[in-house]
Amino acid sequence: MRMKMLIYKEASISGPWIHWFICTLLSLLHGVISETSRALDIMTKYPLIDGHNDLALRLRIQYNNKLSLVNPQNIPNVATDITRLTAGHVGGQVFAAYVLCTAQDKDAVRLTLEQIDVIRRMCTENPELELVTSAEGMRNSKKIACLISVEGGHSIDSSLPALRMFYQLGVRSMALTHTCNTPWAESSSRFYPYYQWKKNSLTEFGKAVVHEMNRLGMLIDLSHTSWETAREVLKHSRAPVIFSHSSAYAICNNTRNVPDDMLLLLKENGGLIMINFYNSYVACSKEADVSIVADHFDHIKLVIGAESIGIGADFDGGHGFPKGLEDVSKYSALIGELMSRNWSEEELARVLRLNFLGVFLKVEKVRDDMSNTLPSEVEIPFLEANNSCRVILTHPFIKAESSYQNRNSPLLPVTSLAWLISLVVQFI
Template sequence: MSPVRVLLFCFLCTSSCASELRERALRLMARDPLIDGHNDLALQLRILHNNKLSHIRLYNLSNVATDINRLKTGRVGAQVFAAYVMCTAQEKDAVRLTLEQIDVIQRMCTSYPDLELVTSAQGLEQSTKTACLISIEGGHSIDSSLATLRMFYQLGVRSMALTHTCNTPWAESSSNIYSFYPKKNQSLTSFGEAVVREMNRLGMIVDLSHSSWDTARSVLEISTAPVIFSHSSAFAVCQHNRNVPDWLLVMLKEKRGLIMVNMHSGFISCGEKGNISVVADHFEHIRKVAGFESIGIGGDYDGASKFPDGLEDVSKYPALIQELVRRNWTETELAAILRRNFLRVFKEVEKVRDRQSSQPPSEAEIPLADAANPCRLILTRPVSGSVFRDASSSNVNVLTCSVVSSVLLPFLLLLLLLLLPTAV
């Protein structure tokens, strides 16, 4: 056979093999559509469109990595959308901004017939559309308030990352970008432990992506439910502090938790653009250390700027599964990382919730000295001549008792008079 014919034969064989691998990957994803643990489309909706959904069509969006058509092409059966606000909102209006991001996710997922907002493992399992789950990315969004955490749960939030790129008063970030609340050998305070326990009681998944390794270790020691890293990768493959070292992977396995591999080049190939093969290396390493039962997928699309060649947006997920098929991952293993591992974790989180159904909500409060928030009022009963003071005790709220009596009281009396005939 001539050299030209040999080359042609090899090319045809390679093309045929690649086509067969892709067909196998697509069949697997049709049976077990992907649950993607982290996506920041809501952030881009704010940045690019000021959350005005009426101005756009979600089927085909430019300048982003996620839209409905690409979710379908990528065989994404469920997407966890992050309600994220920047760390610079801490000590300011983080709660309001988070509410607005929850609102845009809810509106997005209830306005399109191809999307469905779900709040339970059963709803996730039974959905025939692209199911939407809401997470909060960063504990600064609750402003150190368990009551706020509970209200977010009532609004449909089912997961929260304890930190983002800043410390909270009660947990430590893997990043040192911001100077908020420097920690002194105490990565998770007693209030932080109360946050974890209340999330266990509610049935909210604890997310350790962005948390420091010490905080992650403390959480794994006290949580009674499995926890996740929603978008992190293997430190042994890329030595970035956002990734998870082997000793933490072992702890995660022991607690039946989940690490959902991130696609961001910075965490996959440590700054280089990378390719699908490098991403697959993270899966291989985590399987070796913690088993395939501990692995999921959390792309971080629209939250990061650079992704490996061949994995530029959510439509490209079949190429990743094709590479794992080529590496002889079994159908059982692939079904687990695509979907079943996350469902198992979510169900176990709900079982822990159900076992604690008779336990009352926690009334733990963070000490004002720990929060040290200049926008946080000290709520004391006003008396004549007294004032409300903020938590820093340096600024004074001008709402005095005389203002209450001269302005607010007449208004309330007038309102009462107006309502009395109706009540009668």
């Protein structure tokens, strides 16, 4: 009898607690479902424009750019394909044409052309994608709009004509450096020994690159540049600039991220920082979650406002992304987290696409204002970009064999003589 009473007493106590637990759990689940639903609603109204994706690099590594071997709807061992872009409510994607720094002073231009080709093919051969070259094209596209960027100034081989030809092929953004210095700009990385600097961080030719990108209407991307180079560009650019895939240095002190004082300069410039998801840049460790990514958004919003923030996840550019943000289908997890932190729909609309479109339009406005400016004919001094693959162009001077006075004469070949003369002229 006593046992029965104890059981009855325990049941009467636990009953209300079980009821409370179930109700609380259901309430939480309803909140999560409601928040996810709201996030998806916002992303349906304002499809995301992501500032940086390296799928083209993976196509090179895994398929040698042979798209005939690829099912674009479902690509294994990558974070990006059409099915997941659609699920992630991506309305625009900036695809990077990237080649390794080891190609600098060698065949970087050829390799970059091949990466531009594979992006163009991917975005014109699949009906879900559309290649665009303007802010209006990206804004009005009813598909997944593709914009081409070049990641690393080594891809133009210190040539403004090469830069212009990339523009003609549809390139609308270029990062001034990647993980190596160029002869005219400095990287945030010291991994490669190319062009170790002892002078300033943006040469006169580097300023000419900035000016020409302004004239063309190309987005200047400062992700991967050193802070010193970034500050110089912010001084000299007439148009807003972007950090296409960088995060807040105050949250993770990696030199790929942007310190607060430079965020303020970016705000003054009217530019945009598109926050990277890569674990090493958001958590300074191999592990991260959605919350730490959102911390970067909160911090930058506090410093310069939501109107200066975008998303540049860097998917397929590295290995190791936060739990819950493993691929391009998962952006809604971040938007839901930001909503739980009281970000308004207007702020999220800006972050998702409106800020990028606004900056792009301003870059095009500067281009239009410079429409009467002729293409720059500035050339980099030979000594600044001297390497074994760079030659001084001279017209060949060939004499008939009978005209040589002495075939054993110690006279220098004409091309060598011209090279010496050019060196002397440069030092006068």
